[in-house]
Amino acid sequence: MSTPSELKSPCVTRNGMVKLPPSQPNGLGSASITKGTPAAKNRLSASLLGSDLEPGKPHLGLKPSLRQLPPLTLPKPILLEPEKCVLAQVCKTWRKVLYQPKFWEGVTPILHAKELYTMLPNGEKEFVSLQAFALRGFQSFCLVGVSDLDICEFIDNYPLSKKGVRSVSLKRSTITDAGLEVMLEQMQGLMHLELSGCNDFTEAGLWSSLNARLTSLSVSDCINVADDAIAAISQLLPNLSELSLQAYHVTDTAMAYFTAKQGYTTHTLRLHSCWEITNHGVVNMVHSLPNLTALSLSGCSKITDDGVELVAENLRKLRSLDLSWCPRITDMALEYIACDLHKLEELVLDRCVRITDTGLGYLSTMSSLRSLYLRWCCQVQDFGLQHLFGMRSLRLLSLAGCPLLTTTGLSGLIQLQELEELELTNCPGATAELFKYYSQHLPHCMVIE
Incomplete structure (x- = not known):
C-alpha cells in the first residue's frame, strides 16, 4: 500500500464530471469523464466499500483487514465514477482492479484538443498516451475542438479505435469532409455518431463518408446541413434507428426522403428548431416513419x-x-x-x-x-x-x-x-x-x- 505522501491529489468533481490531475500517469491529463444525468452523478453513495469503512474517515485510512480485500469482491453498483478515479490512485493493485472494463461501461471520456498533446523539450508536440483508456475498454468518446489531424492521431494512438469504439461525439470541431471520411472508414466498429457545432464539413462530405453500419446519428448547429444532408442520410443509412437533427434550413421536402427500410427500423426522430418545417412536412414524416x-x-x-x-x-x-x-x-x-x-x-x-x-x-x-x-x-x-x-x-x-x-x-x-x-x-x-x-x-x- 502506498503511503499518503505518495498519493496523487484527489480528483475534483465539478458539474457532474471528473477532472483527472494533469500529472496523473494513468489517465489523460485533465480529461473529463461523464456518465448519466447530472442528478445521478451528484448523488454520492452512503459508503465507498460497505460497512467496514469507518464513518467520518477518508478512504485512505482503511482498516488493515480491508487491505487484503479480494479484488473481485468490490461491489460494482456502489462506486461512482469520481470515487473510482480516486481509489485507482491508492496503489497499483487497486488500479488494476478498478481498471477492469466492467467498472466503466457506459462512461464517456471528454477529450479537448489542447489536452491531446504534450510539449517536448525541443518544442515539438507529442500525442499523449491513451493506454490507460484502452485498459478500461472505453467504447465511447467525446472529442472537443479537434481537427482532421487530431482525429487521425487519435485513431493511430488508441488501440481500440479500429474495432472497439462504438460511439464518437465531435463538438465545436473543424473536421472537414476528408477527416469525416477517414474517421468513418477507419473506425469500423462505429455505430453512433454525433456532430455538433462542426461547420467545416459539407453535405458532399456526408454523401462520401456515411456508412450503412451507423444506427444512430445526431447533427446539430452545423451550418452546411439542409435537405441534401437528409437525402444522404436516408439513402446511405438503411439501419438507422435514431436520428436527431437541429438544422435551420431543412424543409418539408426532406421529410419525404426516408426509405421504406427506415420506416421499419427508425424509432426515434428528434427535430430541434427546424424552423422551415410546416404541417406539410409532418404529413411526409408520418407516412415515411410510421413506427416512431x-x-x-x-x-x-x-x-x-x-x-x-x-x-x-x-x-x-x-x-x-x-x-x-x-x-x-x-x-x-x-x-x-x-x-x-x-x-x-x-x-x-x-x-x-x-x-x-x-x-x-x-x-x-x-x-x-x-x-x-x-x-x-x-x-x-x-x-x-x-x-x-x-x-x-x-x-x-x-x-x-x-x-x-x-x-x-x-x-x-x-x-x-x-x-x-x-x-x-x-x-x-x-x-x-x-x-x-x-x-x-x-x-x-x-x-x-
Missing part, C-alpha cells in the same frame, strides 16, 4: 394543431412526444393527443404559451402518462392543476415558471403520492412553507426548488 416511438418537434414553430392531429392519428406507437417551444399549439392539440396516443408516457409542452386549464383537463384522461413538462406555460392556473390530481400514473411533473399557480393550488399535489420528482423553480407560488409541507406529505418525492 419517440418524436420531438421542439422549436418547430410553424407546426399547428393540425400537425399534431396528424401525429396523433398516424403514430399510435408513440411513447414520448416533445412539442416544446411550439407557440401555435393550443388546447385542441392536447385533445388529439389524449384521444389517440394511448401509449404515451412522456409529454413535453414547455413554452407552449397557449395551453390553458382546458388542455390539462384533456390530459387528465391519459392513464399511461408518467412524465409531464409544463415549464413556462403561462396560462395554467390552480383550476387546471386540479385536473392532474387524479393522474396516479404520474411520476415526474414540471411546473417551473408557471406564474399563475398559487400556494393553495400547489398544495393539492400531495394527492399524487406516487410522484417521484416535482420541479417548481421560478414558480412564485412555491414558498418555503410549501416545501416544508411537501417534505411531510410527499416524503418520497424529490422537489426541485
Whole structure:
C-alpha cells in the first residue's frame, strides 16, 4: 500500500464530471469523464466499500483487514465514477482492479484538443498516451475542438479505435469532409455518431463518408446541413434507428426522403428548431416513419394543431412526444393527443404559451402518462392543476415558471403520492412553507426548488 505522501491529489468533481490531475500517469491529463444525468452523478453513495469503512474517515485510512480485500469482491453498483478515479490512485493493485472494463461501461471520456498533446523539450508536440483508456475498454468518446489531424492521431494512438469504439461525439470541431471520411472508414466498429457545432464539413462530405453500419446519428448547429444532408442520410443509412437533427434550413421536402427500410427500423426522430418545417412536412414524416416511438418537434414553430392531429392519428406507437417551444399549439392539440396516443408516457409542452386549464383537463384522461413538462406555460392556473390530481400514473411533473399557480393550488399535489420528482423553480407560488409541507406529505418525492 502506498503511503499518503505518495498519493496523487484527489480528483475534483465539478458539474457532474471528473477532472483527472494533469500529472496523473494513468489517465489523460485533465480529461473529463461523464456518465448519466447530472442528478445521478451528484448523488454520492452512503459508503465507498460497505460497512467496514469507518464513518467520518477518508478512504485512505482503511482498516488493515480491508487491505487484503479480494479484488473481485468490490461491489460494482456502489462506486461512482469520481470515487473510482480516486481509489485507482491508492496503489497499483487497486488500479488494476478498478481498471477492469466492467467498472466503466457506459462512461464517456471528454477529450479537448489542447489536452491531446504534450510539449517536448525541443518544442515539438507529442500525442499523449491513451493506454490507460484502452485498459478500461472505453467504447465511447467525446472529442472537443479537434481537427482532421487530431482525429487521425487519435485513431493511430488508441488501440481500440479500429474495432472497439462504438460511439464518437465531435463538438465545436473543424473536421472537414476528408477527416469525416477517414474517421468513418477507419473506425469500423462505429455505430453512433454525433456532430455538433462542426461547420467545416459539407453535405458532399456526408454523401462520401456515411456508412450503412451507423444506427444512430445526431447533427446539430452545423451550418452546411439542409435537405441534401437528409437525402444522404436516408439513402446511405438503411439501419438507422435514431436520428436527431437541429438544422435551420431543412424543409418539408426532406421529410419525404426516408426509405421504406427506415420506416421499419427508425424509432426515434428528434427535430430541434427546424424552423422551415410546416404541417406539410409532418404529413411526409408520418407516412415515411410510421413506427416512431419517440418524436420531438421542439422549436418547430410553424407546426399547428393540425400537425399534431396528424401525429396523433398516424403514430399510435408513440411513447414520448416533445412539442416544446411550439407557440401555435393550443388546447385542441392536447385533445388529439389524449384521444389517440394511448401509449404515451412522456409529454413535453414547455413554452407552449397557449395551453390553458382546458388542455390539462384533456390530459387528465391519459392513464399511461408518467412524465409531464409544463415549464413556462403561462396560462395554467390552480383550476387546471386540479385536473392532474387524479393522474396516479404520474411520476415526474414540471411546473417551473408557471406564474399563475398559487400556494393553495400547489398544495393539492400531495394527492399524487406516487410522484417521484416535482420541479417548481421560478414558480412564485412555491414558498418555503410549501416545501416544508411537501417534505411531510410527499416524503418520497424529490422537489426541485
